[in-house]
Amino acid sequence: MLLIRCPWCGDREETEFGYGGQAHVAYPPSAEQLSDDEWAQYLFFRDNPKGPFAERWVHAAGCRRWFNAVRHTVSNEFISVYRPGEKPAGGAA
Numbered sequence: 001m002l003l004i005r006c007p008w009c010g011d012r013e014e015t016e017f018g019y020g021g022q023a024h025v026a027y028p029p030s031a032e033q034l035s036d037d038e039w040a041q042y043l044f045f046r047d048n049p050k051g052p053f054a055e056r057w058v059h060a061a062g063c064r065r066w067f068n069a070v071r072h073t074v075s076n077e078f079i080s081v082y083r084p085g086e087k088p089a090g091g092a093a
């Protein structure tokens with residue numbers, strides 16, 4: 001069983017969490033001026049690295065709060081977890 005550390009609750013089983021995709025994808029300024037291709041890039045295109053990846057997670061069966069995590073996509077190791085507005089430890093992502 002994989003343990004994920006919620007920044008508020010501590011280590012909990014992975015079944016308590018939901019995955020929210022890539023972290024730090026900013027809503028585009030002047031979105032109404034984007035072309036269809038640019039809007040599609042914002043909506044659907046995400047990085048797919050082999051290595052550390054900043055992701056959004058929600059502790060759905062716990063405190064129900066969102067947070068960010070840097071997870072290694074090969075080893076599945078959670079390198080760091082941090083609250084929204086915080087920076088990850090070690091400067092990754």
Ligand SMILES: [Zn+2]
Pocket residue numbers: 006007008009010059062063064065
């Ligand atoms: Zn929690």
